[in-house]
Amino acid sequence: MDKSRNRRPTIIDVAEHAGVSKSTVARVLAGSSSISEDARDRVMKAVAATGYERNHLAVGMRSGRSGLLGIVIPDITNPFWAGVARGAQDRAAEHNISLLVFSSDWDAGKEARHLRALRQARVDGAIINPVADNFDDLSRFGLPFVFIGSSAERFSDVSSVGSDIAQAVRLGMEHLFSRGHTRPAFILGPRSRLARARFLRTVHDFCVERDIDPAVLAMEDAEYTVEGGKAAMERLLARRGRGYLSVFAANDLMALGAMMAVREAGLSCPEDVSILGFDGIPAGAFAWPGLTTIEKPSREIGVRAVDCLLDEIAGRPEHGRVYMPCRLIERGSLADLTATAPKMVAAGR
Structure with missing residues (x-):
């Protein structure tokens, strides 16, 4: 086996290929202006021919930048x-x-x-x-x-x-309320995450401004995953009983998991359950129905x-x-309850 195939080209290989000295190659690669155009052209062609790449760690040690x-x-x-x-x-x-x-x-x-x-x-x-x-x-x-x-x-x-989490959550809440969802449930992240606290604080302030007791809103904690969102939605459906359910999930993966749980319960989105996501990941556009979400940049x-x-x-x-x-992306997962009365269904059917 030819061991040279496994050896990285060196500055010496470039110099031999170009017919110049090692120092000339170094000066060309360093961008020196005191090099003839002929020598510079030969060195650059030799670099391309040999496949030589500079050792950025060594260069960084000399220049202070890697x-x-x-x-x-x-x-x-x-x-x-x-x-x-x-x-x-x-x-x-x-x-x-x-x-x-x-x-x-x-x-x-x-x-x-x-x-x-x-x-x-x-x-x-x-x-x-x-x-x-x-x-x-x-x-x-x-x-x-x-x-x-x-x-x-x-x-x-x-x-x-x-x-801007506060701006984004407020944007989501305003959109929910404008569509008639005045008592949404929430799928939140783990209690250890600051994002959860910021999300919940904005919801609390929004509700207080409208004389709504935040304590009456259903909430479930979950990991920021599809599996976490699915399990949280299953818990919401189990405790909901009869009635229309609107859900604001703290990220899109959880929202997509919630949509899976809705389908597996024999329900439809948004006919029976409305879901609003948070993140704006591309997968939301390919869900059915498309996921209405607050897009983070x-x-x-x-x-x-x-x-x-x-x-x-x-x-x-x-x-x-x-x-x-952040900005709102409106698709099909959120019903407009101000236009049509929601269908009353048993959440666990």
């Missing part, structure tokens, strides 16, 4: 967080920077390991959705960083980017986070908390 950023998101399988990562990757690429992506799975231990790996890789900075309250001790993190997501609001001294959050991080790396002033507005 040309790498990192991002740690909680769940890469959730399309919302995948959208955040894609936006960050696209913006980084515009600056000729590569992005390393890690998923913490909402696990503080995994988050800590990923952050150590980023430091060891000498990335120039990191974008993080913090899982733990202490976050690996901010005072000794030793790397420029920006937070994303609702959890970031726990850290008022750190620049962060996230959806996932890609834009990633883009803005990279912009903020590059400012942090450059030593420019902190941005504080950047709130990104």
